[in-house]
Amino acid sequence: MDTTLRQLLAAIGEPLVEVAATPAGLDVALTGLAIVDPDDEPDRYPGQLVLVIGVRGRAATAALRAAARRGAAAVAVKAGGATDVLQAAATEAGAALLLVRPDVRWERLESLARDVLHEGGAAGEDGPGDLFSLAQTVALLTRGVVSIEDTASRVLAYSRSDDDAAQVDELRRLSILGRQGPPAYLRMLREWGVFDRLRAGEDVVHVDEHADLGIRRRLAVGIHAGSRQLGTIWVQEGAEPFAERAADVLVGAARVAAGHLVRRRSQQTPGGRWERDLVAGLLDGRASPDLVAGTFGLDEHAGALVVAFAVRDGDPATHDLGLAELAEIVSVHAAGHRRAALCTAVESRVYAVLPGVQRTDAALRTMCAEVVTAARRRSGVRVQAGLGSPVPGLAGVPDSRREADRVLGAMGDAQDVAVFGEIRAEVLLTQTLDLLEAGPDLHDPGIARLVAYDREHRTDLVTSVVAWLDAMGDVRAAAEKLTVHPNTLRYRVRRATAIAGLRLGDPRARLVHHLQLLAALRERS
Known part of the structure; x- marks a missing residue:
């Protein structure tokens, strides 16, 4: 599925570009990305985002018109003080115009835009799950400003904020623009052993504020696949203090990010859909437990428990978006609770399979309550969570899922999280009424x-x-x-x-x- 201009702007947005003209609207599909130098031979760019390099301002007008004639859906240029001229040319040509900020490096914009377009094209019906969406989720849950970087400190994705300019410090601004942070600060990070600690494991590293360098307080966690570091999640403190459980959120987010980066490195992004289908098959009994165990490195005979989450209200027109955002939130929290957690959306519900869970303890209930709270804050929707009973192995996952569904179906409006034992009467009554409705002869x-x-x-x-x-x-x-x-x-x-x-x-x-x-x-x- 092609990425739309709206989705691209939601991901990379104002830190890099400003929208100057959208004659075909924001929902125009972007099929790819091309780089154009005015001295190059003209080509065709059907539905593509074209970056016009080598010229700026009024001198870029001819290249803009030429790209639009050859099918470009959007053109990015550096304005150089000729915004009105470029806007008029883009509107007349029927192509969207993106004005690139003067201090943004073209290679940085190209890299981030290609990543967003690749995620959209590879995801198909998978819904969200790209690194930009993850960064935005982490920003919500931690109350910070997030960037996800690879091991070379290149920014792969970042969160956006309505008042981003007032919140971000110089280090974050330079990182997003593709430039190196203050050398003195980076040297101190090395001297303090921050990079060594990020490489060593998944413990969250706290970095104090340094007002003399214009650097705010940060949390950081390494992204790992086994013993290999794939990158780092940095969270800069914004206008308000970090959330109380920000460190726990980061641990879960790093585990989710690891899956994204592994698939990106191996160019197996479509496999994510297969994995989610496999989890859905485990939930309804179609997939064999030994196949699931082998795929995800689980013990087939270890205990497991299923939690079902459902969106209870909200605008029907945005229900799918709310469900997708819920899936992202559940994946972060579930991974923080259990490293091997498996998450997927099935029809109108999101499920978390938690291997190794033997009982519904306070920590599990807290995790579910945090998902409910986070979904309300992010999407403004009411979410409820129903917990199934623990089962002795993966073969029992369908039973735990059915019980979780029954709990959800019987929960009252006042409840956010419930287990079968607490609402046994309501569950049995709901099941009885279902039987009556299904039997007209009764x-x-x-x-x-x-x-x-x-x-x-x-x-x-x-x-x-x-x-x-x-x-x-x-x-x-x-x-x-x-x-x-x-x-x-x-x-x-x-x-x-x-x-x-x-x-x-x-x-x-x-x-x-x-x-x-x-x-x-x-x-x-």
Whole structure:
């Protein structure tokens, strides 16, 4: 799937370029990237982002028009004080115009833009998961300003902020622009052993602020695959202090980033989709446990537990985006909780398979609660988490998943995280109502008459009888819940009994009536 101009700008954005013209809108697809020197022979650039180098300002106008005539979707130039002229030329030619900031190196812009375009084209239906999305997630969870670098200190991705210019220090600004940080500061990092500690393991390294050098406080963690370092995640403190669990977030983020960098190095990005499909197959029992164990280096017979996450509200038009962002948040937190955590999205839910988990302890509940909080802060959506029971091996993962789904299906509005034992009655009731809905032959015709009467006469007899049954016949308590007079409720119950032929004096019949009425209310809502 091609990356759109909007997605490219969301990733690299204002630190490098400014949008000056979008005659075809921001959702135009970018098929690739080309570099053009005015002295080169003209070529064709269908749907590509064209970087015009070697000239700037008014002198770049001819190259801009030529690139647009040959199919370029967007053209990037350095304005050199001729913004109005370039804007008019781009608008007339029908190509988007990106003005590159004067101090940005072309090789830096090319490298980052190619990475974003490559991630979009390789991901296909995989959704997000690129390093820029990860950097933005880490920034949200840590309250810092994030950059992800390779072992040569080249910036691979970075987070964006609405007030980025006010928050970032000189080291971050120079790093994003592709330049080296202050030599004295880099020398001190080496002398303090920061780089050695980042190479040694996955412990988070704290680096104090140095106001004399214009450097703010930082957290850093190495990105490792086995004993090999692949890069570093740096988090600079922004306008507010780091989040309390920022270090834990960094550990999980480094593990997620390692997967991205391994696939990038081996050019096996499409394999990410295969791995997610394999996890989905484990969840529904299609994939053999030994294949999953061999692929991810797990013990097939070790315990495991499944957590299911669901987006409960939000704009339906942005539901897929919310689900994708939830998957990113879950992957970071789950990896921080369990190194070997497996995450995937299936239909409208995100699942985390946690190998080696033997019980639903406080740490696991805390992790789930942090996902809920982070999703609300990032996307403004309500998320709930249902925990399945631990199972003795990977073969039991489908059972744990089914239980997690049942817990999610039965959770009330007030709950964020729940396990089966806490809402056993709600789970069993939900399952029973599902059976009633699935079996039309079990429906009571008397209840159907009562529902039809309510609909035709705009009355609330079904709700009134359910409230009376919920209160175990306590008229005053039920009437107070409905905010009606007790005599009004007594009349409604008598009227419903006559219409539906209810036998409220028979305990068994009363139980069946209660279930049928609850099923009717659920169907109506």
